[in-house]
Amino acid sequence: MSEGKTKVVFVQLGSPKSPKVSDVRAFLREFLADPRVVDINPVLWKIILYLFVLPFRPKRSAELYSRIWDGKTFPLLSITKNFTDRVRTFLTSPKVEVNHAFLLSEPRVSAVWDDWEKDPNPATKLKVIPMFPQYSESTIASGLDGLAHVYKNRVKIPEISVVTNFHTTKAFIDNSVLQIDKYLEKFKNEGVHLDRLLLTFHGIQKRRVVQKEDVYYQHCYETFFLIRSRLKNISPDKVTMTFQSRFGSEEWLTPYTEDTVVKLVQKGEKHLAVYSPSFVADCLETLDELGHELKHTAQEEGGDIHFIPCLNDDEKWCKDFASFVEHQCLSDIETREADFYTLEKKDYKEFIEMSAQELKQKSTPLTPEAKTSIYIVALTIFLDLVGFSIIFPLFPSLAKHYLTVDANNVYLQAIFGSIQSISNYTADSTNAFSGIVLFGGMLGAIYSSLQFFAAPLWGAWSDRIGRKPVLVRSMAGMAVGYAIWFFSGSFTLLIISRIIDGIMGGNISTATAVVADVTTKENRSKGMAIIGVAFALGFVVGPAFGGILSLIDLTKIYPESVAWGVNPFSVPAAFAFILSVFNTVWISSKFKESLPPEKRGEAKTERSANIFKLFKPLPYPGVNLVNLGYFSFLTAFSGMEFTLTFLAAERLNYTSMQNAYIFIWIGFIIAFVQGGYVRRKAAVVGEKRMALIGMVSLIPGLLLIALAYSSPMLYAGLFFLAVGSSMIMPCLTTLVTFYTPSEEQGRSVGIFRSMGALARVLGPIFAAIIYYKDGSAAPYYIGAVFLLIPIIMVMKLPEVKEQAV
Template identity: 30%
Template sequence: MNKPGQRRQAAISFILITLFIDILGIGIIIPVLPELVKSFVQGSTADASWYVGVIGSVYALMQFIFAPVVGALSDRFGRRPVILCSLFGLGVDFIVQGLATNIGWLFAGRIFAGVMGASISTANAYIADVSTADTRARNFGLVGVAFGMGFIIGPALGGLLGAFDLRLPFFVAAGLALVNWLYGYFILPESLPPERRSSFTLAKANPLGSLQRLRQYPIVAGLAVAIVCTSLAQRGLENVWVLYTGYRFDWNQQTNGLALGLVGLMAMLVQGGLVRPTIKRFGERRTVLIGVTISFIAFLGYGSATQGWMIPCIIIFGGFGGVSGPAMQSLIAGAIDPSEQGKVQGALTSLISLTNVIAPTFFTAGLFSYFISDAAPVHLPGIPFYVGAGLIFTALLIIRRVFRRIPETEQVESGSLAT
């Protein structure tokens, strides 16, 4: 008979493979989506930026609305069926995008993907289900490795495929997502036993009402505000990256694919190899502060870079900021009751999705598009990164305040906080 620890490790391996293929499918279209939009609108980079931003906002709005629903459903019916439905929906979405003949098709595809795109939050709940207090940070670090590997191969492969046909990466991504769905259908075990499940109500699935649940866990509520700031900055970077590097350094799909692959490689190395020793040396809280500080400096570097060769150097330095994510996830997961993991993770996903609603329009269609246009008072294409740095610095101040207000001695590993 397998020991409980062996069963937990096997379950983690299953979900990490699922996440890897999931992120690979997403990463593969990153270098080509802006180019596909350009082919539809036949306008300037500024014109395409506006459409890319609005499409991203529509997708995120759907995630904001439906993430709490998905989280509450996973608490009621288990993680496995929710993850499988999300993967199948993702595969359908890629097919719709690959067949798109106009901007309207892309909007339809992103709307559907947003409804089905909450598998990441459910996967976080899955990891929390099968982790212990001693293994949480390590396991969330392995999630970062899966993300990193997906972003190493995905964007590089997307750039190469896109050089042949802009639509080819979408169909390859669809195939990967559907193969992943088949894999999960036959292999992925359930992580939430029936006795630990909770009822489903519309109140729990309300995207605004679900945010109130964060107030039950003071440290989670405090960190959630910081997560909003860092997520808004990161989403801004992701949405403007291809447009920015193409405009500033004349990078093509292949170059962007390789650069994004380097981002993934750093995520894999840092979150797979440095998270555990860093947390062991400094503790979860100081690790969060160190990582967020590095990210702040990196964003300033992206906005100030004057030559393309500087960007890979900044990517390598900024990659070390990746230690903060698993440490923060571990702090949050350790403060949540097991039966509430799905709902709270869903609420956090809603907050992140809300930043996704704002970021594409604000950073891409707003800041970047305006400050490279003739109407701008000053030509400043790096302004999205400067604004992002300001948001990350704000998050750093908030995190320090939360840690001072809630001493580490008050945090209880049983899934609640002393009050």
């Protein structure tokens, strides 16, 4: 064994085996499954990866890879091998040997390690140099994870060290400058008058830099500064730093290279040179993304891109890097440090200014005043959801009760007459239970259909007269509706109470508009998440108390009260009434108007006898697509939500109390996810992306419930549904407000809520019919497929523009 001998391994990412779709899919499967590369919830990401990325993306990626395939291999693989071989020829000390390895291609790090173990005279030290100049978690840290995985089960472990970055080395900077100046001179000799040079770096999510304090952005700037200040063939003010290679809908480091090129060409800077200091070997991101696709983008705008290759296996670069490697392995600290350029404090002035604008936290704290307003209206929404959901666990027994005590009621007969017209339902038939499901669907539709009509009216009215008077009047009206329900001994009074509460429950659009009034673009998702928690708690308290309080039957305790219309469900109604009265008083005394007088009446909304005029497309990009996506999502979700208690009662013999437990489980998960994760992460991850993740997670939930014949499987499906819906609701609501001017928030959110109410009309009806026709599993299978529609719609949403806030 040679004392002091060091094996140096140059590690690159790698490439697919070939441009075949199957090989590209295998490459992407391994690459994108790395939690360092995609650092979101691993369970949700695997669902997205296997259901939506791997079935479709490999075909497109294979087309791109085929453009850089030479028939035998890819440039990254051959260049890395050639680079290693040339560096080896420039080494002067027998105490240093070099090899190359790939994280996702052959030879892998494990193969290099195997060769080291078999060497009869092995090195005693191992130095790993990831060939990514700047440090980033998604590259260097990912490589370190791979290295740790290789040696965790090994017995023989050498002394290991890692070079985590070389972005300020003289070898890298000086050779990059020589490469750029050489090509700038070449372009000039060809008669090209260059307008600007773009130093384009591979992008990462801005969240990584802001939250995780990844130093990548700083390293990019240091590389940019050192190169720009040393170039001879172009003025420093003509050199711009940009970022390329975005993936997904989350916000990445900006300015984006493609957007910058379009703006520059449109401004008159037609000839642009591009060089990417993120790479030392040409690959898909340089040869195709910059040399082909970016060039095509520029040409479409009337400009042109002049591509500068990476350092690759340039002779001087290989010689200088060999010297750097030997110094790092054999020299003293002073010599090793001399291989790096250092920046002075004054050199960071521009970086500090850029960071203040580029990297400021997207999610800023809510003010105390905003929190107060939001918590007050959250209580309003909470009560609305209590009134809506308190009846959920009661539907089966509610239908049976009125069929027993008020069978000749004209409205009850009308509903069951409608049921009989679409089915062969009879009270004593084998499909009697499914007929009750249809009854419940129609009864639930009454409440939601009135919300559909009322929500935009409440919202538009609040835009004119202010939020507070609308909230006070609507909450007082809800109390009246609940009072009537308390005395609804007849089915007619029950219908009247649901009509009143359905109309007054449309105030949710006004309550949501308050959040838009008191928040900014940066913290609106926090406000909407608090509202989302109110939704969740409404679904906890409503069904829970509906089930618990239904155990108290006043007609048995006070039989004489039946003459006053008291019924077995009067106690849940009394609970909702008390809460509504309290909230009316609370809003009247505590809530401060959130819409200033100068902003009232600015919305160009005209009241009309034709309610549907309020639902014509709004002239704001994104709003209508969000509304349609929300409608499609909630149609599928509300169908599940409604038929859930019937499925549990039919398959698992659940009682009203056991049905209440279902909604308690859903509600607590939603409250936990929205109050914790969504409130803190939505603005950073991106509302659009989080909504997509939520929609995708609903699919396994629906499928699990469709297959559920046991409580554990049912609750597992409910977990996915709760997590998904907790992400979708506040994020889509936030997106609507982002796309809408402040003076139209009430109307816009009102229409959004109305589309949701319409979905709650149609979803339960369609689900009930499907349940009746095709069985209890059918609504969930169909709902899972139907969710593809809102997923596609949300994917097509435009970027949020500042003027829409």
